[in-house]
Amino acid sequence: MTEPTSALKDCLLPLPWHSEQWQSLNDLIDNKRLPHAIIVNALEGVGAEHLAHALSYRMLCSQVENGVPCGQCSGCLTLKAGSHPDFYQITPEEKSKVIKVDQIRSLCESVAKTSQQGGWKVAIISPAEVMHTAAANALLKSLEEPESNTLILMVSCRLSAIPMTIRSRCQIESLAIPDASIAEQWLSQQIEDKQVNFSELLSMANGQPLLALDYLAGNGFESRKHVESLLDAMRNSTETPFAAAQACQKYSPEELIAWMLSYVHRLMVGELQNNPMPALFVFLDKLIKAREWLLSGSPLNTQLLWEELFIEWTQIFQINK
Ligand SMILES: [Zn+2]
Numbered sequence: 001m002t003e004p005t006s007a008l009k010d011c012l013l014p015l016p017w018h019s020e021q022w023q024s025l026n027d028l029i030d031n032k033r034l035p036h037a038i039i040v041n042a043l044e045g046v047g048a049e050h051l052a053h054a055l056s057y058r059m060l061c062s063q064v065e066n067g068v069p070c071g072q073c074s075g076c077l078t079l080k081a082g083s084h085p086d087f088y089q090i091t092p093e094e095k096s097k098v099i100k101v102d103q104i105r106s107l108c109e110s111v112a113k114t115s116q117q118g119g120w121k122v123a124i125i126s127p128a129e130v131m132h133t134a135a136a137n138a139l140l141k142s143l144e145e146p147e148s149n150t151l152i153l154m155v156s157c158r159l160s161a162i163p164m165t166i167r168s169r170c171q172i173e174s175l176a177i178p179d180a181s182i183a184e185q186w187l188s189q190q191i192e193d194k195q196v197n198f199s200e201l202l203s204m205a206n207g208q209p210l211l212a213l214d215y216l217a218g219n220g221f222e223s224r225k226h227v228e229s230l231l232d233a234m235r236n237s238t239e240t241p242f243a244a245a246q247a248c249q250k251y252s253p254e255e256l257i258a259w260m261l262s263y264v265h266r267l268m269v270g271e272l273q274n275n276p277m278p279a280l281f282v283f284l285d286k287l288i289k290a291r292e293w294l295l296s297g298s299p300l301n302t303q304l305l306w307e308e309l310f311i312e313w314t315q316i317f318q319i320n321k
Contacts, residue, residue, distance in 0.1 A: 011053035012071050015209075016186055017178030018051050025055060025173070026067040035171040036146035039128060041159045042175035044258075045208025051175065052124050052153040059120040059151055060084060075117065085116035088123040092130055097297045099125065101134035108142045111150045121150045128154035129161035130295060136163050143169040161292070177207040187212055206262050223251060224259045231263055234310055235317045241310030248306050256306075257291045279316040286312065 014022040028034045038055075042048040054069075061069035061076050069076055078084040088110060090103050107123055115121045125131065131139065142152070143166065154170065156162055178186075184198040186209055191198075196216065204224070205212035215221035230247060233239035248256055264284050272280070290305060 011050050012057050012069050012076070014051050014054045015047045017182050017209075018047065018054075018175060021051065021173050021175065022054070022067075026058070029058065029067075034151065036150060037143050037152040037154070037170040039154045039156055039159065039162065039167065039170045039172045040175065041156045041172060043177065043206070043208050044157045045205055045211025045214070046175050046177060047210055048155045048157065048175055049124075049126055050210070051173070052126070052155050055151075055153060056087060056122045056124065059122050060087060060117075062119065075119070086119065086121045088121075090123065090125045091127075097130060097295060099128075099131045099135050101132055101138050104131065104135040104138040108138060111142065111147050111152075115149060119149070121147070122153065123151070124153045124155060126155035127158075128156045128166075129158045131162075131166075133163075136166055140165055140169070161295075178209065180207065183207065183209040183212075191216060203266075206266060220255065220259075223255075227251065227256060227259050228263055231260065231313065234314045237314065237318070241307055241314055244310050245303055245306035249303060253294050253300070253302050253305075254291070257287055257294065260309075261287050261291070277316060279319070283309075283312060283316060 025034070025038075040048040040052050057069040057071075057076060057079060058064060058067065060079055061071075062073045063070040071080075075084065079087055088107055090099055090107055092099055093103070104125075107125075111121050111123060125139075139152075154162070154166075159167070159172065159174070177183075180199070180202060183202055187196075187198045187202065188194070190213055198212075201212045201216060202209065204221075205215055215224070227248065230239055230244045234241060234244055261284070264280060264287065268276070268280060268284075286309065290309065294300060
């Protein structure tokens with residue numbers, strides 16, 4: 001799943017809950033000790049991509065003041081326009097779910113050249129966990145023999161899926177889910193409609209502010225509510241796994257798995273906190289495996305997958321009745 005982009009128009013500054021990481025990164029820059037490669041890791045709605053963009057502005061702006069990029073210089077403006085010659089963004093190409101070896105090879109060749117504007121070269125690889133094995137191996141060479149004044153930023157929401165050989169050569173910045181008070185305050189600044197129940201919205205998004213914002217923009221909120229109502233109905237045996245699987249055919253498999261994972265997590269830390277069900281852990285594990293399978297791009301019969309998962313889901317609650 002890609003990170004929601006609705007709040008990413010202006011990435012000159014980090015988000016309020018990134019302040020600690022931002023400060024420590026700025027200290028590293030000021031002391032000329034910034035590593036060549038950083039993995040920014042966070043759940044998809046916490047803003048890892050945003051922080052990577054903010055750091056790109058910070059590195060490519062020619063008039064930084066007190067750690068804040070100016071937004072006006074040619075570095076900032078060309079970055080904003082997507083035409084900065086020393087900035088590279090690597091994402092899966094259209095219709096592909098993986099970052100291919102050719103993309104990484106081409107990136108490595110580009111950053112090996114002298115920077116065109118005489119300053120830093122910055123590359124963002126996102127999401128880093130979908131790099132093909134050969135792509136990761138190609139990148140490894142660049143990480144082992146880093147170019148000067150070059151920063152490689154990898155954005156990830158599943159750190160464990162990045163090969164250890166890559167991880168061990170990067171500084172890892174993990175962003176936690178922000179305090180609800182900070183997230184709600186930020187949401188209230190982004191959303192004009194003050195009738196919105198920010199606390200409920202944030203809870204539905206498992207505390208991830210950018211995801212909450214995306215829901216409100218109509219991106220998936222109703223669909224997700226529908227899927228959660230199906231999961232509830234199967235728990236209460238008022239819906240069959242077969243019918244629910246059919247009803248879910250219209251959703252993207254990646255999103256459906258993400259919604260289910262989030263629903264099960266919420267159940268485990270909320271309603272069922274004092275009544276832990278071992279079968280739920282097994283189910284969670286199956287969801288994670290299904291997600292790995294999907295992300296690998298392997299062919300899949302989703303109707304069968306949903307049926308199998310939903311049958312198991314229904315059984316968990318029948319046994320515990
Ligand atoms: Zn600037």
